[in-house]
Amino acid sequence: MGIGLLSAGQTIQSKQGIDFFAALTTGWGFVYWLSRGLVPVGTYIAWYFIQNPHEHSIFAAALCGLGSETLLRAKVYLGQTQTAGGKPEDVFKGLFDLIEWYQAYCLKRSGISLAERRRKLVSKLLILKTDFPTFSAAVKASAASLDDNEKSDVRKKADELLAEFQKQLALTAGGDETTRLHRDFIFELGYALLKLVGKRGLKTLTTG
Amino acid sequence: MDAFRYSSFMSKAVPSLDEKADKVFTQVRIQTAMPLLEIAAATGVRGADLKETVKKLAAKGLVTVQRLDNPLDAIISVSGKYL
Numbered sequence: 131m132g133i134g135l136l137s138a139g140q141t142i143q144s145k146q147g148i149d150f151f152a153a154l155t156t157g158w159g160f161v162y163w164l165s166r167g168l169v170p171v172g173t174y175i176a177w178y179f180i181q182n183p184h185e186h187s188i189f190a191a192a193l194c195g196l197g198s199e200t201l202l203r204a205k206v207y208l209g210q211t212q213t214a215g216g217k218p219e220d221v222f223k224g225l226f227d228l229i230e231w232y233q234a235y236c237l238k239r240s241g242i243s244l245a246e247r248r249r250k251l252v253s254k255l256l257i258l259k260t261d262f263p264t265f266s267a268a269v270k271a272s273a274a275s276l277d278d279n280e281k282s283d284v285r286k287k288a289d290e291l292l293a294e295f296q297k298q299l300a301l302t303a304g305g306d307e308t309t310r311l312h313r314d315f316i317f318e319l320g321y322a323l324l325k326l327v328g329k330r331g332l333k334t335l336t337t338g
Numbered sequence: 339m340d341a342f343r344y345s346s347f348m349s350k351a352v353p354s355l356d357e358k359a360d361k362v363f364t365q366v367r368i369q370t371a372m373p374l375l376e377i378a379a380a381t382g383v384r385g386a387d388l389k390e391t392v393k394k395l396a397a398k399g400l401v402t403v404q405r406l407d408n409p410l411d412a413i414i415s416v417s418g419k420y421l
Contacts, residue, residue, distance in 0.1 A: 231418070233421075234418035234419070234421045235418060237370060237421055238370060238371070238415055238416070238418050238421060240370070241369065241370025241371035241415060241416075242370075242371040242404075242413060242415050244370075244371070245369070245370075245371035245372050245373055245376070245413050245415070246413065248373060248376065249373040249376075249411065249413065252373070252375075252376075253410065253411075294384075298385070310409075311385075313410065314375060314378070314384065314385065314409060314410075317375040317410060318375050318378045318379045318384065319379070320375075321373065321375055321376040321378075321379040321380075322379040322380075324376075325379070325380070
C-alpha cells in the first residue's frame with residue numbers, strides 16, 4: 131500500500147505543483163491517493179487467498195506493491211504511426227493509459243476544488259471593498275505588521291497595481307466600467323497578497 | 339523486453355501560442371486550475387485582453403472555463419490532456 135500511496139503522492143506533487151497536503155484535503159485528491167494505495171493491497175489480498183494454506187509474507191507484500199505499480203505503468207509496443215509532420219512515431223498502449231485518464235480526472239477536480247477555495251476566501255474578504263486606491267492604501271498601512279521582506283513585497287505589489295489601475299482608469303468611459311475596474315483590481319491585489327503572505331497574512335492585511 | 343517500456347508521466351506537446359497565451363497557459367498548467375483574476379495577478383495579463391486569451395485557449399482545447407461571463411467567479415482549468 132505504501133508503494134501505491136507514494137507513487138500517487140509523487141504524481142500529485144509533480145503534476146499539480148501545489149502543496150501535497152492541500153491536494154489531499156480535497157475529496158478528489160484524497161480519493162485518487164487512497165485508490166492508488168489500494169491497488170497493491172488488492173493484489174496482495176488476491177495473492178494471499180490463492181495460497182494454500184494462507185500465509186502472510188512481508189516479502190510478498192513488497193513484491194505485490196512493486197509488481198502492481200510496474201504492471202500499471204508498463205506499455206506494450208504496438209507498432210509505428212506517422213505524425214502530422216510525417217515523422218514516424220512509436221505507439222504504446224497499456225493499463226497506464228487508463229490510469230492516466232483517471233489520474234487527470236481526479237487531479238483536475240482536486241485542482242478546481244483548491245481554486246474554488248481560494249476564490250471563496252478572496253471573495254469573502256474583499257466583496258465589500260469598492261474603491262481600489264483606498265484598499266491599496268489600507269493594505270500598505272497594514273503591511274507595517276509584517277516582517278521586512280514581506281512588507282517590502284506587499285508595498286511594491288500594491289504600488290505596481292495602483293500605477294496600472296490609474297493608467298487604465300484614464301482610458302475607461304466611467305459608470306459600470308469604472309466600478310468593474312475597481313473590483314477587478316481589488317481582487318487581483320487580493321490574489322497577489324494570498325500568494326505573497328498566505329491565507330493568514332491576507333486576512334490580517336484586509337481586515338486590519 | 340523491447341515489447342515493454344516503463345512509462346513515466348510525459349508532458350504532451352502544446353500547440354504554438356503567442357506570448358500572452360503562453361504565459362497564461364503555463365500558469366494555469368502549473369496550478370491545474372485558477373480563478374480568472376488570480377491569473378491576472380500572476381501574469382499581468384488582465385481585463386479584456388485576459389478574457390480574449392482565455393477564450394482562445396479554450397477554443398484550442400487547452401483549458402476549460404467556468405463562468406467566464408463573471409470575472410470575479412470565473413475558474414479556468416487545464417484540460418486533462420495537458421495535465
